[in-house]
Amino acid sequence: MSDIAAILVTLGPKLAQHVLLAGSALALGIIIALPLAVWASRSASVARVALTFASLVQTIPALALLALFFPLLLSLRAIFGEGLPTLGFLPALLALALYALLPILRNAVTAREHMAAGVLEAADGVGMTPAQKLRWVEAPLAAPYIMAGIRTAAVWTIGAATLSTTVGQPSLGDPIFAGLQTQNWALVLAGCIASAGLAIVADLLLGTVERGFRSRDRRHSRWMVRGGLLLLALGVAAALWSMRDRSDEGAAVIGAKNFSEQYILARLIGQRLEEAGYAVRYREGLGSAVIHRALASGNVDLAVDYTGTLWTNELQREDMAGRDAMFETIREWEERETGIHVLGRLGFENAYAFAMRRDVADRLGIETLDDLAREAPRLTIGGDIEFFERPEWRAVRQAYGLGFAEQRSFQATFMYDALAAGEADVISAYTSDGRIAADDLVVLEDPRGALPTYDAILMLAPGISEDEDLLRVLRPLLGQIDVAAMRRANHAVDRAENKRSPAEAARMLAREITR
């Protein structure tokens, strides 16, 4: 519990970002929903189309909706120019605002449908113009229902805003995603508690406003509406104020994908830059495709990627190449096609590899994949969920003529447990995984070079590769991180006991490099 409390204290900046994002999305949702509701109240077909659209949006998982805004905004650059941000605040804002639309719109339309016909006829009967009728009759009568819709939207938006981490917008989702990847449950819980707490507070305040609208006691009602709105405004203002001198200007933005190694390397680079006097910001939990585009567009300045990943995902290559040839090809391709500068290799690989328990490997006399092919018909292979669908598996199977007795898929974490328990004899491991060292596993050699290389490489956004001072700070990292050191750092973060944070593991790693 004290862990969680300690983490909660540090979440202030994330909370402020979260409040601003959710608040802006809610405001945008309201700005779109209310005129739409008025229009819908004048036309049944508009009501039908608007509600169908809003419901349809609601059926898209929030995670997918956020992700979809990336390519959408990218294509909109054709119209709005290259300055249009495709990551961070804008896509998160738009996706969440769309999400907030439905409850507000539906409540407003329902409120209008259920308004007493007599009251509406009376409004016409006393000679109100449509505008007067809207302002004096329809709006005040619908207000409590609309507020109820806004409350629902607020709770949804605050919850869904945690997912904006995946498009590079800092939020209370950062600790949740980081915690999930590093199996740091205190971090996950702290993020959830903060986000739920925020949702409860927002709901209470909006609930006060709603009750104010419902109340027949005029003075009491006005007090509740104004008080509730004032406190909400204060919350948003406090969030803004807390971010007053945290401008991104001049700060180097370091991107990281969503697994421990990436968190550690981002901190390693960041700590180095900070020591050299640079301001540093992190954008963590990004997807592979997202991080590459973010680099190309300059939304992220620095990131670590892997040659094998770029080879298939970005260069769209299916053939194989030697380790150095692959690296050089990628470096030239990036320079030419995206302007991303590949500074160099860090020294280790995070590739797919076949790993076995040392005792089993020794007993069967297996050291290489050729040895494995000999024994394979009597063995069970375990892979992660996607492994048996990947080109690596096809390549290896063909190169060595592998044919196993049984083939089983596991969640990555449980794959190692299965190996330890003897439920699989050999698994598709990741070469830099900390558990290889921790479990004392044997990584089989690949004499025919069938497995593609996944050299970790340091990549720089087009704009900053001319900053010679920055390059001087980073160059000492190149070629210095060996796979054993990376495994130890990963394991320090991943293990269940005596866990280290990515920042602490990065410091460990830094000490090993300088030694």
Add this chain to the structure above:
Amino acid sequence: MRKHFGAVRAVDDVTLDVAEGSFCALVGKSGSGKSTLLKMVNRLIAPDAGTVILHGENSLSGPAPASRRRIGYVFQDVGLFPHMKVAENIGIGGRVAGVPLSRERVAELLEQVELDPSLAERMPDELSGGQRQRIGVARALALEPPLLLMDEPFGALDPVTREALGRSVRALHDRIGLTTLMVTHDMAEALLLADRVLVMDRGRIVADEAPAALVAGAGGEEAQQMVAVPRAQARALTGLERSIE
């Protein structure tokens, strides 16, 4: 005036003169077109053809809200604004027209409909059905309209309240010199309150008589069918009274 809804001739070329100061009742069964005719007068329903001349001016020209402000309108649902105090409800016509009502005028209107001026600060849901309808009448009269339209104004009230309210409205009509057009399906109410009874059937006016003439048998078959109902009731009641004596 004419109004067709699809194939239904709700109002089938009706021409009607209403003399200033008169209290006319428009009687008919459900679907006879009486409410449609009434609502065309204050443009809640747009006619297919025809005009409304009010004090020599065509009331159908210009914006509809402006025309409606010149005509008082009371209907069965009352339609008080639930989020406004009684005083605000009564004053809404003035607010809409940009001439707010004074507190004294609101009190005067409440007295006109025989309510205590202290009700001004109440909310509509604190009042009885009869009180609400009286406020509906006060609201309709707030801007001293030359014409008061009433669409089944007492239909939702209990018989005792209904009777009392009918008589006060008639008294008010006489006292302030109103011109009133009232739609009702209750012939007894029409006979007792109005000084001219119009009977509508299938979109047409089939009888146009003074109450006394109707009771004496004028107006034709449709009208007499409707007069027969309260007459039979009155006879039955008189019979009952006699049997007790």
